Amino acid sequence: MKKYLTFVMLTLLILITACQPKQDASDSTPTPDSTTQADSTPEAGKPIAINKNILLDPAVTEDADSLIVSGYLYEGLVRLDESGNIQPGIATSWVISDDQLDYIFEIRPNATFSDGTPITTDIIVDNFNRWFDPQSPLHGSGNYPTWLSKFLAFNGERDADDRAKSLVDGIQKVDINTVLIHLNRPVPELLEYIAHPAFAILHPDSLSTAGYGTSDSTIISSGMYVVTSWTDSGLTLSPNPSYWNPVTGNLEFTWK
Numbered sequence: 001m002k003k004y005l006t007f008v009m010l011t012l013l014i015l016i017t018a019c020q021p022k023q024d025a026s027d028s029t030p031t032p033d034s035t036t037q038a039d040s041t042p043e044a045g046k047p048i049a050i051n052k053n054i055l056l057d058p059a060v061t062e063d064a065d066s067l068i069v070s071g072y073l074y075e076g077l078v079r080l081d082e083s084g085n086i087q088p089g090i091a092t093s094w095v096i097s098d099d100q101l102d103y104i105f106e107i108r109p110n111a112t113f114s115d116g117t118p119i120t121t122d123i124i125v126d127n128f129n130r131w132f133d134p135q136s137p138l139h140g141s142g143n144y145p146t147w148l149s150k151f152l153a154f155n156g157e158r159d160a161d162d163r164a165k166s167l168v169d170g171i172q173k174v175d176i177n178t179v180l181i182h183l184n185r186p187v188p189e190l191l192e193y194i195a196h197p198a199f200a201i202l203h204p205d206s207l208s209t210a211g212y213g214t215s216d217s218t219i220i221s222s223g224m225y226v227v228t229s230w231t232d233s234g235l236t237l238s239p240n241p242s243y244w245n246p247v248t249g250n251l252e253f254t255w256k
Contacts, residue, residue, distance in 0.1 A: 047234065047252035054235075056227075057213030058197040059131055060142035066213075067197045072237055072251060074200030075223040077105050077124070078191055086191045090119055090201055090222070100186040101169075105179050112242045113203050114221040121173045126204050128171040128181075138207050146198035151187075225251060 050065035058070035077091040091105035111119040130138035131147045133155040147154075153165030169182040187193070203220040206212050213219070219227045221240050224247050229236035234254040239247050 047254045049256045050235075050253050052255035055213045056219055057142075057202070057207075058200055059144055059146070059202075061213075062145050069235065069237070069253065070197040070200065071223075072225045073219065073221045073223050073227065074197060074202060075111070075243075076194055076197070076200040078195050080192070080195045086195060089195075090124070094191075100188070101183045103181045103183075103190060104174065105181070107177050107179065108244055109177065110244050111222070114226045114240050114242050115203070116242060117203065117220075119201055119222060121176060121179050123204055124179050124201055125171050125173050127201050130207065131199065132166070132168060132170065138204060144198075146196055150193045150196070 054066040055061045079089045094105045129136040157165040215230045225237035228238040237251040
């Protein structure tokens with residue numbers, strides 16, 4: 001993949017066929033991915049009932065309730081607003097190469113996890129490789145169902161004609177502010193795909209511990225909310241003070 005980098009950067013200086021402008025935090029109110037949010041938005045004083053056996057590691061689950069809650073806790077490079085439009089997340093802007101095989105994302109300089117750890121391009125690459133590459137130390141034994149449904153295969157898998165099965169070739173850190181996703185074939189829905197909670201950025205240190213995402217683990221957020229209570233009665237999320245566009249009010253969930 002490295003052979004593409006110099007060419008891509010030079011090309012983008014000359015011709016950019018698609019560009020999403022930088023967007024201020026005041027331009028829109030962030031919402032969880034609308035593909036999982038549906039009508040399950042908690043309101044003040046009106047908690048919603050969800051499955052008690054949720055797993056707050058969205059990359060390895062297809063459970064709808066787990067993904068709803070994860071959408072409030074974690075942030076990806078981009079997100080969908082309530083109308084289904086792509087909005088900036090950890091990435092403030094992006095450009096797409098003429099052949100639609102390279103997506104270059106500019107990373108929000110003030111993005112941090114709820115424990116204050118900066119969200120760096122290295123961390124983004126580590127998360128991406130966790131989903132994509134079975135050789136990643138973070139990959140573990142998960143099935144990564146959403147990755148397979150969107151991008152078809154993992155790194156290294158080949159078809160009968162010795163072509164890469166995955167739609168994605170890989171991700172690369174360009175510099176401290178920029179990452180590049182390279183595709184094997186154009187994927188017009190790429191931005192919509194990576195807005196899914198399964199592709200939110202999680203803290204690598206947390207992912208290195210066994211059983212992450214259960215009530216026994218320490219949940220570190222990259223999104224709007226943090227877990228402040230997880231009991232036999234339900235789950236409470238409170239605003240994440242480290243989030244780049246703070247929200248107000250708690251969200252309450254009860255168990256079905």
